[in-house]
Amino acid sequence: MRWIWALAAAFIAGPAAAACNGAEGACTISSGEYHIDLPAGDGPFPALVFLHGAGGKGESMVRMMGQALDRGYAVIGPQGLKRPDSRFSSSWSFFPGREKIRDEAAFLREVIADASAKHRVDPDRILLGGFSIGGSMTTYLACEHPDLAKGFAPVAGGFWRPHPELDACAGPVDLFHTHGWTDGTVPLEGRPLRPGLTQGDIFYTMQVWRETNGCNRLRADRFEMDENWWRRAWDSCDRGSLELVLFPGGHGVPKGWANIALDWFEALPPSPTQ
Numbered sequence: 001m002r003w004i005w006a007l008a009a010a011f012i013a014g015p016a017a018a019a020c021n022g023a024e025g026a027c028t029i030s031s032g033e034y035h036i037d038l039p040a041g042d043g044p045f046p047a048l049v050f051l052h053g054a055g056g057k058g059e060s061m062v063r064m065m066g067q068a069l070d071r072g073y074a075v076i077g078p079q080g081l082k083r084p085d086s087r088f089s090s091s092w093s094f095f096p097g098r099e100k101i102r103d104e105a106a107f108l109r110e111v112i113a114d115a116s117a118k119h120r121v122d123p124d125r126i127l128l129g130g131f132s133i134g135g136s137m138t139t140y141l142a143c144e145h146p147d148l149a150k151g152f153a154p155v156a157g158g159f160w161r162p163h164p165e166l167d168a169c170a171g172p173v174d175l176f177h178t179h180g181w182t183d184g185t186v187p188l189e190g191r192p193l194r195p196g197l198t199q200g201d202i203f204y205t206m207q208v209w210r211e212t213n214g215c216n217r218l219r220a221d222r223f224e225m226d227e228n229w230w231r232r233a234w235d236s237c238d239r240g241s242l243e244l245v246l247f248p249g250g251h252g253v254p255k256g257w258a259n260i261a262l263d264w265f266e267a268l269p270p271s272p273t274q
Contacts, residue, residue, distance in 0.1 A: 019059065021119050026058070026079060029114050031107040035059040035077040036119055039069050043120030047074040048258070049108070049149070051130030051137050053157075055088035056080070061131075067258035074121050078111050080134075092137035095160055095197075104137060105145045112148075127265045129153035131253050132186060136160060139177075139205065143169040143212075151176065151268055153261045155253050156186050158205035161198040166211040172240030175209055176264045177202070178247065178257060181230075185251035206244055214238030229260065241268070 019025055019035060026033035035058040039045060048068040050061040058077030065075045080090035081101050093100035108128070115121040128149035130138040135157025142152040143164065153176040179188060179202055190199035210218070213234070220232035227248075234242040243264060247254045 027114065027118075029110050031102065031110050032081065033058070033079040034111045034115070035062045035079070036074060036115055036121075037062050037069055038074050038119060039072045041072065043074075044116075044122035044125075045072065045074040045120055046125035047076055047112075047115065047121045047127070048262070049076040049078065049111070049126055049128045051078060051092065051128075051134030052080060052090065053130075053132030053134050054086075054091050056090060056131075056134070061134075064253065065258050067256075068262060071259075071262055073127075073262065074115065074119060076111065076115055076121070078108060092133055094133070094137040094140045096162070096164075105141055105148060108141070108148060125150060127151045127153055127261065129155060129261065130157065131155045132157050132251065135186075142173045142175055143208070146171040146173045150174070151265045153178070153265070155257065156180060156183055156251055158186075158202045159200040159208065161190065161200050163200050163204050164208060166208055169208060169212040172213045172237070173209070174241045174268050176243045176245065176261055177205070178245045178254070178261070180249045180251055180254070181246050182249065183251045202244075206242070209240075209242045210234060210237070213240035213242055215242065220244075228254075228256065 020027040021036050021038055026035055048065055050065055052061050058079040061077035062075045068075050080092045082089055083091050083101055093102055093104050112123050116123045126149040128138055135154035138152055138154040139158050141148055151174045155178045186199055188202045190201050192198040215234045215237040221235045222233040224231040230246040232244045
């Protein structure tokens with residue numbers, strides 16, 4: 001499976017490598033913790049903020065996203081919290097109707113503000129991504145808080161059932177969704193996990209974004225295919241942009257993902273404040 005990075009790296013922390021910009025331990029803020037690594041230079045740096053999957057560690061996400069560091073990006077791995085009723089050591093509060101263990105949008109705003117103040121991160125050049133449940137968290141944040149980041153890039157995670165209404169999201173976004181064609185953990189069509197807990201349909205997720213962004217066509221405007229990536233892009237929307245990227249693999253972050261996601265991010269129009 002040369003297309004998938006070792007899945008264990010997404011869930012289980014290995015030897016410590018990324019702490020708090022070289023200092024021992026995580027960066028601590030009032031609402032939680034995060035890990036960060038910075039590229040060479042004085043900044044201010046654009047940043048890839050990447051949310052781990054169920055049971056994962058923020059420091060593992062920083063190590064996984066080394067390609068972004070090589071491209072001059074700060075890499076930030078926020079740390080989720082354990083749900084009292086969960087077998088996983090860490091998760092995110094995203095599922096509609098369930099009690100939240102933390103206001104995750106407020107937590108991530110504090111992460112970005114702290115990284116900006118202490119580590120020379122540019123708050124206007126943030127790409128927010130995440131894997132699996134972290135991808136679902138990214139999707140809900142994009143829907144409810146479209147101003148949180150310049151772009152959003154969920155991997156292997158989207159809305160859950162009951163799906164949001166087509167007009168439920170707060171505003172347009174630039175979004176880059178990646179998914180494995182043979183993903184059996186979070187299938188493209190979703191799957192039930194237990195009564196009252198069912199993953200959503202990624203194709204419906206795309207419909208929500210087309211509606212939110214005012215895309216004028218159901219069919220994508222642009223198609224690109226090679227042996228690694230099958231890409232469908234909606235470029236002619238009234239506002240924002242949307243791309244669905246499939247790859248020939250299962251549940252994981254595919255090799256080379258950071259580079260294609262950052263190529264997409266860097267091609268976005270400048271923010272009004274830039």
